[in-house]
Amino acid sequence: ERAGKPEAVFAEGKSVEDLVKIVKRFIEEGKSTLVTRLSREQIEALKSFEEVKINERGRIAIVGKPVSAKAGKVAILTAGTSDIPVAEEAAVTAEFLGLEVLRFYDVGVAGLHRIVEPVKRIREENVDSAIVVAGMEGALPSVIAGLVDVPVIAVPTSVGYGVNLGGITTLFAMLQSCSSGVAVVNIDNGFGAAVFAALISRVKRKAAGED
Amino acid sequence: ERAGKPEAVFAEGKSVEDLVKIVKRFIEEGKSTLVTRLSREQIEALKSFEEVKINERGRIAIVGKPVSAKAGKVAILTAGTSDIPVAEEAAVTAEFLGLEVLRFYDVGVAGLHRIVEPVKRIREENVDSAIVVAGMEGALPSVIAGLVDVPVIAVPTSVGYGVNLGGITTLFAMLQSCSSGVAVVNIDNGFGAAVFAALISRVKRKAAGED
Amino acid sequence: ERAGKPEAVFAEGKSVEDLVKIVKRFIEEGKSTLVTRLSREQIEALKSFEEVKINERGRIAIVGKPVSAKAGKVAILTAGTSDIPVAEEAAVTAEFLGLEVLRFYDVGVAGLHRIVEPVKRIREENVDSAIVVAGMEGALPSVIAGLVDVPVIAVPTSVGYGVNLGGITTLFAMLQSCSSGVAVVNIDNGFGAAVFAALISRVKRKAAGED
Amino acid sequence: ERAGKPEAVFAEGKSVEDLVKIVKRFIEEGKSTLVTRLSREQIEALKSFEEVKINERGRIAIVGKPVSAKAGKVAILTAGTSDIPVAEEAAVTAEFLGLEVLRFYDVGVAGLHRIVEPVKRIREENVDSAIVVAGMEGALPSVIAGLVDVPVIAVPTSVGYGVNLGGITTLFAMLQSCSSGVAVVNIDNGFGAAVFAALISRVKRKAAGED
Amino acid sequence: ERAGKPEAVFAEGKSVEDLVKIVKRFIEEGKSTLVTRLSREQIEALKSFEEVKINERGRIAIVGKPVSAKAGKVAILTAGTSDIPVAEEAAVTAEFLGLEVLRFYDVGVAGLHRIVEPVKRIREENVDSAIVVAGMEGALPSVIAGLVDVPVIAVPTSVGYGVNLGGITTLFAMLQSCSSGVAVVNIDNGFGAAVFAALISRVKRKAAGED
Amino acid sequence: ERAGKPEAVFAEGKSVEDLVKIVKRFIEEGKSTLVTRLSREQIEALKSFEEVKINERGRIAIVGKPVSAKAGKVAILTAGTSDIPVAEEAAVTAEFLGLEVLRFYDVGVAGLHRIVEPVKRIREENVDSAIVVAGMEGALPSVIAGLVDVPVIAVPTSVGYGVNLGGITTLFAMLQSCSSGVAVVNIDNGFGAAVFAALISRVKRKAAGED
Amino acid sequence: ERAGKPEAVFAEGKSVEDLVKIVKRFIEEGKSTLVTRLSREQIEALKSFEEVKINERGRIAIVGKPVSAKAGKVAILTAGTSDIPVAEEAAVTAEFLGLEVLRFYDVGVAGLHRIVEPVKRIREENVDSAIVVAGMEGALPSVIAGLVDVPVIAVPTSVGYGVNLGGITTLFAMLQSCSSGVAVVNIDNGFGAAVFAALISRVKRKAAGED
Amino acid sequence: ERAGKPEAVFAEGKSVEDLVKIVKRFIEEGKSTLVTRLSREQIEALKSFEEVKINERGRIAIVGKPVSAKAGKVAILTAGTSDIPVAEEAAVTAEFLGLEVLRFYDVGVAGLHRIVEPVKRIREENVDSAIVVAGMEGALPSVIAGLVDVPVIAVPTSVGYGVNLGGITTLFAMLQSCSSGVAVVNIDNGFGAAVFAALISRVKRKAAGED
Ligand SMILES: Nc1ncnc2c1ncn2[C@@H]1O[C@H](COP(=O)(O)O)[C@@H](O)[C@H]1O
Ligand SMILES: Nc1ncnc2c1ncn2[C@@H]1O[C@H](COP(=O)(O)O)[C@@H](O)[C@H]1O
Ligand SMILES: Nc1ncnc2c1ncn2[C@@H]1O[C@H](COP(=O)(O)O)[C@@H](O)[C@H]1O
Ligand SMILES: Nc1ncnc2c1ncn2[C@@H]1O[C@H](COP(=O)(O)O)[C@@H](O)[C@H]1O
Ligand SMILES: [Mg+2]
Ligand SMILES: [Mg+2]
Ligand SMILES: [Mg+2]
Ligand SMILES: [Mg+2]
Ligand SMILES: [Mg+2]
Ligand SMILES: [Mg+2]
Ligand SMILES: [Mg+2]
Ligand SMILES: [Mg+2]
16 A cells, blocks of 8 residues: 555546445445545445544545544634635544644635734644635735745636636646746645645654654 | 827838838928837938937937827836846837936846835825836736835836746736736837826816816 | 725525525614615515514615715716616615715616716716616627716626526626726626725715814 | 639748749649748749739739639628738739729728728628628737628738747637628638638629629 | 627626516517527426527527528538537527528538538528538638638637547637638537628629618 | 568667768668658758658658568558648658558548548458557547547647647547547657558457467 | 447436436337436436336446447446446446456555555456546546556546546646556546547457458 | 756756856855756857856756755666766756766667666665656656556657647656656746755655754
8 A cells, every 4th residue: 555645536527336436445444445436325324334424515425443643733724614615524534644633714815814813823733734625716826825835726616607717717827836936736625635634744743763 | 299299210120211101201290209119220211310319228219299298107117137128118218208207227126125116116106107117027016016106117028038938927927927917018119018007197188177 | 994995795505594694783772774785585674673664666775874974976877777676775775884876777878869968967967977787788888888978887697598697797788888988887786886886975075074 | 724713822931932933833734823821031032923913012923924804792890900901812823813803901900990991891782791800809800790781791800919829829719700601711811711702702693694 | 780790699697687678678669689509497487488499409589570681591510419509509590591501411521421401401502601510620611612612611619538638629720620611619619600701792792782 | 680670770869970970871781760750951861862762751661672562452541631741741751661552641530531542452452450640630530440440540630730749649649539440649659550561460360370 | 320329318307207208219219229327307207217227326228129239348447436437337338349348446546555456457367448437636547547548538537526526627637647548538527538439449340351 | 946956047048148147146145046948059158257157968057166065865867878968967066056967868668678777776775766757658657667666757748740739748657657756847847946955855864863
């Protein structure tokens, strides 16, 4: 297995039957996994399994036991309330990988005063990295990156209308941000952002001889 | 003639000969006009005319006399130094239309402290509108709009590389800005932004019975 | 609070429960707000609140009391009947902000004679700005701007098929309009156009010492 | 040979040597042809041939004798002066095919009064079709089509900047025009528009038993 | 009224109530009109009116009496069977405008032998123009144009998958066709193609002193 | 080494010095290679090496000895003369790999009679596959595929203007071709098409126990 | 009939009635055909015909008898489990054309060890070509092509989200693959890939005098 | 100053005079900075300054003294030789920020054996992160990420042709990579990748109490 990287099943487009079969296999073999991008229907089908813990807002489930060790700390911020599902996918994945998660939701730049608190806590609480989830407000990651000194992982979301183009505009705005210290993952990919954050924390633990 | 809207010649793509012929006609008829988007070569050809006043950085020229009356006040801001040519196109147009121009260049969000001064002056000096010119930093107009109470006219520039797409990304980022009080003109269109600013000042003068 | 800019909730993508919770909070705190881009289902849920006034065509609701002062005057035009919902979003927002609204619907350029009346009234009735809402007919704003001397705020709509591309073609046609005196907001963003119009009227009132 | 359709050589991308060789072959065989989209260099090389008649502005040349018969009448309009080269490509092609050409250049919608004259002449002078060439002003063909009763062939040009996208925006604006009676050819394709106009005139002549 | 151009209502996006109201007005005023792009639901609502004649496949209805005079002749071809609805929209419009229609459906280039018959009839039966409707097979219009000497009006359809992009690929393939004598209308716009065909036939009738 | 796949150097974007260094290394080690997409300047620099054989039109060079065995037979067709450079890249690569090449250039569908000869020879001369190179005429591969029974490898070229989009339109038109028996490689990739053709011939030789 | 190319009906967009009518005609005339891209509803309607054999996962049906002769061998690989429906469309088509099919599903590059087995079998079992079906993992075809010496036919699928763009990203990634020996068909076009594979096997059989 | 983030001047689009003026100011004030994306001409102008150290291949210069402390270790890999300029921009930036750099150039997936060495060294030499620079081979970052357990920062380059779209295709292929542990920066942005790598190393040093 690839160190530090979780097993994961991509549920989107799979039939309920196929998904249940795959999940059962994991349970029988006593292996843990994440199941991402669940539909309403798939969520209902997984509710009967006691080995499965579902986060409905994040459309993500944990099968089996997560990693137990305290592996590091990550801050997860969203610009709006509509970005929260993607942030929850990131949060569940991060916790599954042993990270402590600080959530700061709906702190978009329209109200700059709302970012004071998360910036203060990121600076003071020994956070290893920040995941910034934003839809219509592509500017948030670079504003945050200008105020903290940890790596910022930006997650564009597909929230918006008109010129939003399903998140492409936000993705591009994030990528061309002048402010440095930002890297980006795919649109709505909270899962990938959290895996990346866990790898950053791991660099630290290795240096400290903990991994 | 359309009230408050300047005559303007679009120089791009015209041969030097055609352009000189058009400019001569304006001079002979004693009419004023702007000439926009001049090439290096066209600028050289126009230098011999004393009736023509050229702003090389803004690639724009005034033929004949500008409007004399003090018509209002506009602030023009740029995010970077590379955005200045477009800002100068706007400034020359605004001055041609009788506006007083406050210039604040290279005040991009990467250094938020640099916007303190322009915001203060916009608030205190009776400015009617703000033109915000930005390339890689599409966020600047909405940040400014969040701090002042005049209309903000955003001008995306084609400065950038990679996902910038000749300014389309910046344009779209500006259009989907959550912060309200922003409207947008075409990429690199400093001319159009200034004409719009002059119309806003005109609303005020009409109310005051000055126009 | 930012002067002249309304509080607003973006309903799209929010669950009915979340939206109701947010609206209740506004009511309890005695604060006013607009709620935009409501779905059919969300509209039904809000009908039970007497503090909420819904405009179904514009998919927009007012929670609490609008601004009372007469703040200025705006004309709102649409090219076709399919553009009316976006125009109504603008109209409700403008009225919420204290503007008087003149509505001229279905006056598209296919029948140039239909624009005679609105142009005449804009010229004679002391209107501060015009909002022009158009889908397949991107030419309307520049035609209007060529005939009046107030700022024209163009709102492209996503009405159309084939090469319309969800409104992008109309947006681009508006942005490249040769005729000056036009600025543009996001596709279907009647709300943003009205806020911008209110800021223009405010420039006038400030000059008159009324604000 | 296909009736009514001219032989034509597409010069773009061909080496000067290859082009000269092809032209010589036509001269030797005593056949007529058009050569389109010539570069500055190619034009110089063709100047030595007395059988070749070059229109430099339209970047097009006639090799040999054009069709002599009076085949019909077409009006060619441009929105701006920058659209004239494409209009000349159309005009030379039309004349090569025996059509009489009425030219109306720089009559864009920004100045609606300028279209009065061409519309009057199209109505009164027995014109079979109108070719409308426009860059930044995609609205012109549908405005014209609303005022005349002959088929309008729209030619978008690549003149413009920013959101113009090399003419795609203008092309799409023309295609989605509400006003009916318009059909479109490729960007900058003056040649194709004229061939189409000649076919329309041919329908008439056939009915009159002239072809 | 604009000569030769039908009154038409664009049904898409209109509520059933609004549409019925509009149609009733036409009936009361004794005026004829076409209603295009009808939804299943709208079609049901219009079935009760005896003055309305519906073509379900073409999603188009005639309200009132069509033009009676024999105005000319048009051939309508489709590449596949899936392109037939758009062809029917064109056919109903053409008949409404007094044209005689020759239908040749499912004659795509994959089976070149199938185009022998329509080409023969276009040549022999005094047809004024050909409308060629095609989805995945953008080549058909230029193949036809290479074999007949009447103007060919190409209508791209949105039939296809993968790189089809809702018809844009087919539209572009048609526009860049080397073969001349083709002009194009918007994707799925059978209506516009038929209006254009009627204008071509009108040129002929005018020459013959019939119009 | 990968069986049947040539070593190849991609010259584009490499400095002349770097390229010469790489080529010298191949010569010293006695190894053969192709060098593709050479610039004018790079071609001049390689002319001094006697081990290098350059095809200027195809912008391709062979360093060292090609494969000697007769490996199979491929037909290479182009729609226009501007497509010949890409066809030559394919032809040189195919010959380097031991294939016999039948060239049929400028046989585009505008003149359907010109494809009679190549189709006849493909059928009669034991050809294993056909490479069809086309720019503005994306229809050619599927027309050919409808007439022969060997696999057709389509190569879109970037020749064209307007909606051509650097070859993307032609690529997409080829991919959505209804006619089956066609597969596609990257725009202008004559090299890749020839390698693919060699692999097809190789399947045959293996079956015959020759490889 | 075109040798080696199956008759096929494209079911998408056809009404159930039309489709049943077409299928009945084939049965009555005793002819075989494939029916591709069936909807859930169309599948139900075809179940009553005993002459029709449906593969539900591949949304494809065989009407009548397939080709019986053993025509060659093809390997079909998928990157993920979500790519299997497209692979099944290819497999059914290949079998219909007489090919023996080796299926290797869910062998994506995320787990490189999983490709050992299919590569070994392709090398050892006299396979003529490989069809590689992949959605988010556009790299798989070139990785496979680097390890085997048969032609690789790549089929991008529309599986994915965010920047996937309905499969365009995967298509483009496959086309620009550095590794040679790959050609591509349209997104989700398993049918076309199989027809192409059958033509490759046919080249071999012809050489062996079997066809 | 923002901790760990270098001062940097973006040279692209600046006049030589402006750039020299900016650089002189840094020298006079005794401050260090990077100057990125230098043109040939700008490089020549900076050569006269002894305080400026230029890396011509990477088009990047250091003005003044870099950070001296050993801050961590980063591996930089490229797929091809054409990607090296972007890698050098990253390497110079990383060294400026005090990182030790391991360079592994031209190790693209076409020759999988070439990645064995870099993967081994990344695992054994206490590397904190890997920057993977690739143009036509978007798959390399995810292949590397599947073999190492440090964060992988992917840098798409604009090297390529045809469907490459100036690097957008590679960018998108990297973003949709199934393999996790990858984050992406803008096309050609070696500078940003190195700043991000320095921040990762900084997390480690802070944990070790070194920063
Ligand atoms: N939300 C997600 N976004 C991107 N990749 C994912 C996601 N969830 C799972 N994956 C990856 O998808 C693959 C599983 O695909 P599958 O075998 O089709 O279930 C693994 O490589 C996972 O790491
Ligand atoms: N920089 C500019 N951007 C957009 N439109 C312009 C610009 N400069 C001039 N124009 C307009 O272009 C038209 C003149 O075009 P032309 O007749 O080609 O010189 C007038 O309508 C001007 O208002
Ligand atoms: N899945 C498919 N993808 C592409 N073309 C197809 C497909 N299935 C059938 N076709 C082609 O579509 C045409 C049949 O279209 P139709 O006449 O509308 O049924 C034939 O040329 C078939 O070869
Ligand atoms: N290669 C680069 N890519 C992206 N941003 C850069 C690059 N080089 C410098 N910058 C940023 O560009 C800004 C400097 O812009 P300017 O004031 O126009 O020189 C600073 O925020 C830098 O961090
Ligand atoms: Mg909020
Ligand atoms: Mg700066
Ligand atoms: Mg109307
Ligand atoms: Mg003009
Ligand atoms: Mg068919
Ligand atoms: Mg030719
Ligand atoms: Mg899998
Ligand atoms: Mg290499």
